[in-house]
Amino acid sequence: xxxxxxxxxYLKAIYHLSADESKQVNTxxxxxVLNTKAASVTDMLKKLSGKNLINYERYQGVELTGLGKTxxxxxxxxxxxxEYFLVEKLAFGWDEVHDLAEQLEHIQSTELTDRLDEFLxxxxxxxxxxxxxxxxxxxxxxxxxxxxxxxxGNAGIISGIKEHSSSFLQYxxxxxxxxxxxxxVEEIIPFDETVVLRTENGEKIxxxxxxxxxxxxxxxxx
Amino acid sequence: xxxxxxxxxYLKAIYHLSADESKQVNTxxxxxVLNTKAASVTDMLKKLSGKNLINYERYQGVELTGLGKTxxxxxxxxxxxxEYFLVEKLAFGWDEVHDLAEQLEHIQSTELTDRLDEFLxxxxxxxxxxxxxxxxxxxxxxxxxxxxxxxxGNAGIISGIKEHSSSFLQYxxxxxxxxxxxxxVEEIIPFDETVVLRTENGEKIxxxxxxxxxxxxxxxxx
DNA sequence: TGTTATTTTTAGACTAATCTAAATTAAATA
DNA sequence: TATTTAATTTAGATTAGTCTAAAAATAACA
Numbered sequence: 232x233x234x235x236x237x238x239x240x241y242l243k244a245i246y247h248l249s250a251d252e253s254k255q256v257n258t259x260x261x262x263x264v265l266n267t268k269a270a271s272v273t274d275m276l277k278k279l280s281g282k283n284l285i286n287y288e289r290y291q292g293v294e295l296t297g298l299g300k301t302x303x304x305x306x307x308x309x310x311x312x313x314e315y316f317l318v319e320k321l322a323f324g325w326d327e328v329h330d331l332a333e334q335l336e337h338i339q340s341t342e343l344t345d346r347l348d349e350f351l352x353x354x355x356x357x358x359x360x361x362x363x364x365x366x367x368x369x370x371x372x373x374x375x376x377x378x379x380x381x382x383x384g385n386a387g388i389i390s391g392i393k394e395h396s397s398s399f400l401q402y403x404x405x406x407x408x409x410x411x412x413x414x415x416v417e418e419i420i421p422f423d424e425t426v427v428l429r430t431e432n433g434e435k436i437x438x439x440x441x442x443x444x445x446x447x448x449x450x451x452x453x
Numbered sequence: 454x455x456x457x458x459x460x461x462x463y464l465k466a467i468y469h470l471s472a473d474e475s476k477q478v479n480t481x482x483x484x485x486v487l488n489t490k491a492a493s494v495t496d497m498l499k500k501l502s503g504k505n506l507i508n509y510e511r512y513q514g515v516e517l518t519g520l521g522k523t524x525x526x527x528x529x530x531x532x533x534x535x536e537y538f539l540v541e542k543l544a545f546g547w548d549e550v551h552d553l554a555e556q557l558e559h560i561q562s563t564e565l566t567d568r569l570d571e572f573l574x575x576x577x578x579x580x581x582x583x584x585x586x587x588x589x590x591x592x593x594x595x596x597x598x599x600x601x602x603x604x605x606g607n608a609g610i611i612s613g614i615k616e617h618s619s620s621f622l623q624y625x626x627x628x629x630x631x632x633x634x635x636x637x638v639e640e641i642i643p644f645d646e647t648v649v650l651r652t653e654n655g656e657k658i659x660x661x662x663x664x665x666x667x668x669x670x671x672x673x674x675x
Numbered sequence: 676t677g678t679t680a681t682t683t684t685t686a687g688a689c690t691a692a693t694c695t696a697a698a699t700t701a702a703a704t705a
Numbered sequence: 706t707a708t709t710t711a712a713t714t715t716a717g718a719t720t721a722g723t724c725t726a727a728a729a730a731t732a733a734c735a
Contacts, residue, residue, distance in 0.1 A: 320572055331562055338556050338557060343553055346545070
């Protein structure tokens with residue numbers, strides 16, 4: 232199966248949209264995230280449907296087929312491995328690597344992907360805490376919850392984020408909230424639901440409700 | 454200046470063709486190396502000319518402008534740095550990396566290129582012995598001569614090749630002729646001009662006239 | 676349920692890169 | 706120099722991906 236740069240971007244977008252909502256994805260949603268027009272999306276959906284990469288019926292939205300999902304996961308695997316490479320080996324900031332990984336993820340070579348994986352020591356998570364699919368496309372799906380739902384006394388490791396805008400990434404940078412950091416919730420201030428976090432070295436960090444929603448923690452990374 | 458994937462491939466092809474012959478490059482030559490048709494080349498030449506990347510007059514062949522040469526050298530820099538990465542870090546064979554580097558060379562980011570360069574330790578030569586242009590596009594142009602023109606007693610370091618087909622690369626692999634290897638010409642057998650090489654550890658390697666033409670040596674690598 | 680609003684699709688056109696086939700120019704040769 | 710040959714360019718068509726504007730289907734709501 233031969234997929235173009237553009238087709239791959241559509242598959243990836245559909246994957247991400249259906250992962251968030253785990254159901255049919257709409258034409259307009261796709262148009263929005265890909266910065267294109269609904270008419271263009273419809274054209275591409277017909278093409279992808281013809282290649283058996285998606286199930287599509289007019290006006291009913293789409294979902295990926297098994298094959299489409301496999302391809303999407305391969306691209307996501309490449310994206311996250313390259314992000315890891317850029318941050319760990321080339322010392323890029325985690326807020327700088329997304330656009331580069333968007334280019335690198337389309338390099339065609341399973342051999343290259345697997346050797347890169349090995350070179351990096353088979354990492355399980357990318358710099359944003361997102362899990363990296365393995366060769367077979369399997370994702371280690373750790374339980375993650377937003378710190379906005381925690382109560383005082385709860386603790387865990389910052390493991391992921393639900394918002395990837397560079398303004399949010401820079402906010403995290405400023406607050407010194409990094410993936411892998413161990414934190415505990417000290418209290419939640421009733422007035423505006425500010426979450427007060429305490430780190431291992433005693434540092435205190437105040438996080439607004441708005442930001443807390445987008446920060447995910449889990450009990451222990453494998 | 455914004456150049457497409459395809460435009461970049463044309464610029465690179467023109468650069469290589471004019472480096473070999475240091476003069477005007479013909480439409481048909483370009484069509485041959487890019488595996489396309491003369492008519493397509495003509496169209497693209499008009500486009501590149503309009504962008505001031507080449508000097509072009511109908512029926513008279515082309516040459517790169519300063520700007521065109523700068524862009525070509527940037528692509529070649531990226532190509533050779535990625536080849537070095539693939540061989541030195543990911544343990545690919547030097548005969549396996551060309552097609553991958555053809556893809557990677559089009560990744561757009563000066564920052565990435567420069568950081569990769571640093572990560573690799575600012576290598577001067579790629580795995581095939583070709584010089585890697587620096588940030589400013591300058592090439593360290595060491596004197597290299599074919600071992601076919603040497604006489605008995607001459608010595609040097611294998612530094613480059615003039616033929617990049619994978620059959621030739623595999624031949625070199627078999628003969629254990631690697632870039633960086635110190636060799637001396639022991640004798641040239643008059644009958645068929647076979648070149649007898651002696652390596653540092655006393656190994657004797659017989660190279661046919663046909664192969665000798667494509668193997669380059671220099672006195673000392675910097 | 677009927678009407679309005681929203682979403683999605685179709686129709687037709689555009690750009691970049693390519694092609695084939697025919698026409699033109701330059702080079703080679705008699 | 707005239708004629709043949711080879712190289713190059715033009716003309717017109719094709720494909721992938723995109724767009725705008727208009728039509729069709731669905732959803733929302735009075």
